[in-house]
Amino acid sequence: MGHEQGPAAGGRKGAAVDQARFDGATDLGQACRFCLRRGAALFRDLTDEELTRFGQMQIADLGFLPGEVLYRQGDPGQAVYMIRDGMVKLEQFLPDGSQRIVRLARGGAAIALEVLLDGDCEHQAVALQPTRVCRLPREVLLRIEGETPRLHRQLMAFWHASVSEADTWLTLLSTGSARTRVARLLLLLSEEGESFEMLSREDIGAMLGITTETASRTVAEFRRAGTLRPVGVRRFAVDRGALAGISGT
Amino acid sequence: MGHEQGPAAGGRKGAAVDQARFDGATDLGQACRFCLRRGAALFRDLTDEELTRFGQMQIADLGFLPGEVLYRQGDPGQAVYMIRDGMVKLEQFLPDGSQRIVRLARGGAAIALEVLLDGDCEHQAVALQPTRVCRLPREVLLRIEGETPRLHRQLMAFWHASVSEADTWLTLLSTGSARTRVARLLLLLSEEGESFEMLSREDIGAMLGITTETASRTVAEFRRAGTLRPVGVRRFAVDRGALAGISGT
DNA sequence: CGTGGCCTTGAAGTAAATCAACACCAGTGG
DNA sequence: CCACTGGTGTTGATTTACTTCAAGGCCACG
Numbered sequence: 001m002g003h004e005q006g007p008a009a010g011g012r013k014g015a016a017v018d019q020a021r022f023d024g025a026t027d028l029g030q031a032c033r034f035c036l037r038r039g040a041a042l043f044r045d046l047t048d049e050e051l052t053r054f055g056q057m058q059i060a061d062l063g064f065l066p067g068e069v070l071y072r073q074g075d076p077g078q079a080v081y082m083i084r085d086g087m088v089k090l091e092q093f094l095p096d097g098s099q100r101i102v103r104l105a106r107g108g109a110a111i112a113l114e115v116l117l118d119g120d121c122e123h124q125a126v127a128l129q130p131t132r133v134c135r136l137p138r139e140v141l142l143r144i145e146g147e148t149p150r151l152h153r154q155l156m157a158f159w160h161a162s163v164s165e166a167d168t169w170l171t172l173l174s175t176g177s178a179r180t181r182v183a184r185l186l187l188l189l190s191e192e193g194e195s196f197e198m199l200s201r202e203d204i205g206a207m208l209g210i211t212t213e214t215a216s217r218t219v220a221e222f223r224r225a226g227t228l229r230p231v232g233v234r235r236f237a238v239d240r241g242a243l244a245g246i247s248g249t
Numbered sequence: 250m251g252h253e254q255g256p257a258a259g260g261r262k263g264a265a266v267d268q269a270r271f272d273g274a275t276d277l278g279q280a281c282r283f284c285l286r287r288g289a290a291l292f293r294d295l296t297d298e299e300l301t302r303f304g305q306m307q308i309a310d311l312g313f314l315p316g317e318v319l320y321r322q323g324d325p326g327q328a329v330y331m332i333r334d335g336m337v338k339l340e341q342f343l344p345d346g347s348q349r350i351v352r353l354a355r356g357g358a359a360i361a362l363e364v365l366l367d368g369d370c371e372h373q374a375v376a377l378q379p380t381r382v383c384r385l386p387r388e389v390l391l392r393i394e395g396e397t398p399r400l401h402r403q404l405m406a407f408w409h410a411s412v413s414e415a416d417t418w419l420t421l422l423s424t425g426s427a428r429t430r431v432a433r434l435l436l437l438l439s440e441e442g443e444s445f446e447m448l449s450r451e452d453i454g455a456m457l458g459i460t461t462e463t464a465s466r467t468v469a470e471f472r473r474a475g476t477l478r479p480v481g482v483r484r485f486a487v488d489r490g491a492l493a494g495i496s497g498t
Numbered sequence: 499c500g501t502g503g504c505c506t507t508g509a510a511g512t513a514a515a516t517c518a519a520c521a522c523c524a525g526t527g528g
Numbered sequence: 529c530c531a532c533t534g535g536t537g538t539t540g541a542t543t544t545a546c547t548t549c550a551a552g553g554c555c556a557c558g
Contacts, residue, residue: 092420096497100420117402117409122416145401152394152401153366159408160366166415167371171341171349174423175458178546201505209424211547216506248345427514450537460515465537499558506553515544521537528531 060135064088070111070125070133077115079137083107086131089203090123101206103165104128110158116141129197173208176248181208182218183246186228186238195237309384313337319360319374319382326364328386332356335380338452339372350455352414353377359407365390378446422457425497430457431467432495435477435487444486 060079064070070081073093083105090103090111102123105111114122115138145151172184185208189196199207204215222228227242309328313319319330322342330337332354339352339360351372354360363371364387394400421433434457438445448456453464471477476491 092416094420094424094497098424100424102416102419114409114412117406119409122413146398149395149398149401152398152404155401156404156408157366159405159412160363160368163363163408163411163415164371166412166419167341167351170351170415170418170423171343174419175343175347175349212504213506213548214546216504217546220506248343248347461537462516462539463514466514466539469538501556501558503556504554506551508551509549511546511548513544513546515542517542518540520539523536524534526531526533528529 059140062133062135064127064131064133066127066129068127070127071121073121073124075121077112077118077120077138079135080113080115080141081111081125082134082136083109083111084132084134086133087128087197088125088131088133089128089207090125091206092123099206100209101203103162103169104207109161113155113159113162116155128199128203169207172247178208178210178214179218179221180247181210182215182222183243186222187240187243187247190236190238190240195231195235198234198236308389311382311384313376313380313382315376315378317376319376320370322370322373324370326361326367326369326387328384329362329364329390330360330374331383331385332358332360333381333383335382336377336446337374337380337382338377338456339374340455341372348455349458350452352411352418353456358410362404362408362411365404377448377452418456421496427457427459427463428467428470429496430459431464431471432492435471436489436492436496439485439487439489444480444484447483447485 064086070088073091085107088105088111089101090105091099091101093099105125111123111125112121114120141151145155168188172188173181175181176184182204185204189199198219201212201215201219204210204219205212208215219228222238222243223230225242227239227246228236229238231237313335319337322340334356337354337358337360338350339354340348340350342348354374360372360374361370363369390400394404417437421437422430424430425433431453434453438448447468450461450464450468453459453468454461457464468477471487471492472479474491476488476495477485478487480486
């Protein structure tokens, strides 16, 4: 399952490449047996027999590099994406041109669920890290759902995850001082694994509703305090205790 | 369908009465035929035959007065609530005791959907106006869902509405200056009907992530400018054009 | 070696929080 | 009836945190 990586999508922002770098069409059975191992599969409740039966359907297995766009706000809804690995930001644009990142999707998450309701894509999805996804065409999901009701519970679980994530952003990342918000964001980013890949100051700002300068200053402050220390290129480890204190928990 | 109204839930906040003022157990068929008229029914896709069949199940038809609590954060999930009329705020508490209102639910909305996944209630739901709801026990919904897959699409629509609402709050009500946020909130509140019932300054603050003082000052400013004018007790009408300008649309 | 993209940092200006006082009203009890 | 009370809203003065504007540093890349 190796994948070659080209240079990051270059050029001015907004003109990112919407193209897979490493991709292979695969059948549902394969894709899901992989996901099953990860314990967050959409089809975990399907029997082997069903997996085989639906295995004929073509599921695209795509890769995106940082900066590449999975889909844009307003795109006609064609497919749901399951994140297998990596990280994607979902952003929404306001009429005045400003934007806000409303969610991060990491491994195990489903995005663009709204297309199941015949809607257009409500966000723009952009990879923040090298990301692998399963692209599940709407028709495939709807057909499977029609045949095996067991899928519903899983779908609801993904909807629920979206709502919970959104609520978390409202309560944790949009409340309190800039310092507090950055601390809470770092806690979230670092909650799985020893270290994590730092986001751009601009993205941090767009997530927390603060300016990039304030984001920069706050991150710099945490670095000086030793609360945040570099452990590689763009990778950092945090002092969870200190951050928890700052975040008011 | 008359309902008596007692005095508002008195006493200190947080000790609100969790009790119905006007309630009548009814059967599913009745409840839904009412909701069907409103065009936002959970069961709209069920046939008459099915409605009658499930009609045996007892659905509670409850009423709440402003300040009364429908359920608390952490309560064991027992039922989903369909708002028939009125307005409910969903609030989430942070460990440090502060709170944030993450959503408003008005007529046609479903709240506490998370109990369908065997979870506890994730918010505290408090009526802001005299509110009528249908209380649908989890078992009832799950059983109906198991028998008629048509319910799924409706449920997904409600999940979707929750996510969309949350995203709106992030982009519209948690971004920009206090003035801008208040303007956008007033636009949302006034989007159906000529006038609307004003919220307390404290609630406005908890929705927008600003202090009650700032909320008060901004509302007062809009009143002085004539952008917001009183048309009754706690009821106001707005100059939508002016607000749209301020909100940057 | 230059160029452009991010990040950092400083100085100045400003919006909002904070602290504090008071007005207003409905309800309560003298 | 009036005086009291508590809750809510308003307003002012002050302080603080964040934005804004501006400059320069660092690094990957051509």
